[in-house]
Amino acid sequence: MKKTWLLIVALVFSLVLTACGGNQDSSEGAAKGKDKSLVIYTNSGSDGRGDWLKEKAAEQGFKIEIVEAGGGDIRNKLIAEKANPIADVVYGLNEMNYIALKNEGVLEAFTPVWADEVxxxxxxPEGYYHSLVKQAILLIYNSDLYTEETAASDWPELWENKAFHGLYEVPTNLGGDTTRTVIAGILVRHQDPNGELGISAEGWEEIEKFFDNGTPATEGTPFYANLANGTTPFGQMFSSGIQQREEEYGVKAGIVSPEIGVPYVIEQVAIVKGTKKKEVAEEFINWFGSADVQAEWAKEFNSMPTNIEAAKSANPEVKALHESVTKQDMDWEFITENIDAWIEKITLEIQ
Incomplete structure (x- = not known):
């Protein structure tokens, strides 16, 4: 009886060790198809993107959990979790976030199989993050109410010309990448090594006028709803978000193309350092960033891939939009060093 009991205990212990073996080297188990689950952080899961990605990834055997927040919030979350990472992969976000994450030692270097195709x-250049999509960060307007000739020609005209006062939406939440990029695009025009936080006094006056003369975003009411009904016929939008919202709200957006250009951001993908699913994360990125998948993503979500082959599949309207604007010169290293301090100053002193 005692021997039988010992045999049962040994058998149970053996089964436990077998089950736990995947945790000891979960990426190896995943690569063999035993566990292909991943936690993915992103700021690019809205408008059906997250659901689409879950479905398509499941077809490849992945089981992904998506955690979505604003780009700056995702970056801060990853840094806070650095000692005990929860995420395996991060995608979306823009350069200033990835530079910060790299500098904080949050990312794992890796070269996808498609790295030379973008x-x-x-x-x-050191392989810590890899590009997926180009986004133009735009000032748009309701083209039923304004034409190219009557609309503001650049952001400063909105607060310099009283005719536009109260007619553009200003953000109340400063955690999102689009908002932070708009603010950075205004402030870097007034870069001054002797100024407060690297910005001249004139630059801070401009950003104060930006907030003072606009209409604060309404919680629970999408910007496009107010764009369409004329409450705020001007405001910010990322390029891949326009076409779907035009169809949803029945309004055609006019695109402002300032002489100085518009901010361009590159959404990236990276592996989170310390993940226990490194091999699965690599497999996922190799799949997600491939030309075929990015071509599908481009068609579905009106994006402009950085993958040269996938970009050929971008929707004609998207190609035309990107051809209609020029790129603003942005010093992303400078912006990364200062963006948090800029946002803090705006939150405490200006908003």
């Missing part, structure tokens, strides 16, 4: 200079 536009030169769009990924991290």
């Amino acid at each position: 536009e030169a200079g769009t990924s991290d």
Whole structure:
């Protein structure tokens, strides 16, 4: 009886060890199809993106959990969790966030199989993050109410011309990448090494006028609803978000193309350092960033891939939009060093 009991205990212990073996090297188990679950952080899961990605990834055997928040919030979360990471992969976000994450030691270097297929200079040269999508961060207007001639020609005209006062939406939540990029695009025009936080006094006056003369975003009411009904016929939007919202709200957006250009951001993908699913994360990124998948993503969500082959599949309207604007010169290293302090100053002193 005692021997029988010992045999049962040994058998149970053996089964437990077998089950736990995947935890000891979960990425190896995943690569063999035993566990392909991943936690993915992103700021790019809205408008059906997250659901689409879950479905398509499941077809490849992945089981992904998506955690979505604003780009700056995702970055802060990853840094806070650095000692005990929860996420395995991060995608979306823009350069200033990835530079910060790299500098904080949050990312794991890795070279995807498609790394040489994307536009030169769009990924991290040291391999910590790799480009997926280009986004133009735009000032748009309701084209039923304004024409190219009557609309504001650049952001400053909105507060310099009283005719536009109260007619553009200003953000109340400063955690999102689009908002932070708009603010950075205004402030870097007034870069001054002797100024407060690297910005001249004139620059801070401009950003104060920006907030003072606009209409604060209404909680629970999408910007496009107010764009369509004329409450705030001007405001910010990322390029891939326009076409779907035009169809949803029945309004055609006019695109402002300032002489100085518009901010361009490159959404990236990276592995979180310390993940226990490194091999699965690599497999996922190799799949997600491939030309075929990015071509599907481009068609579905009106994006402009950095993958040269996938970009050929971008929707014609998207190609035309990107051809209609020029890129603003942005010093992302400078912006990364200062963006948090800028946001803090705006939150405490200006908003």
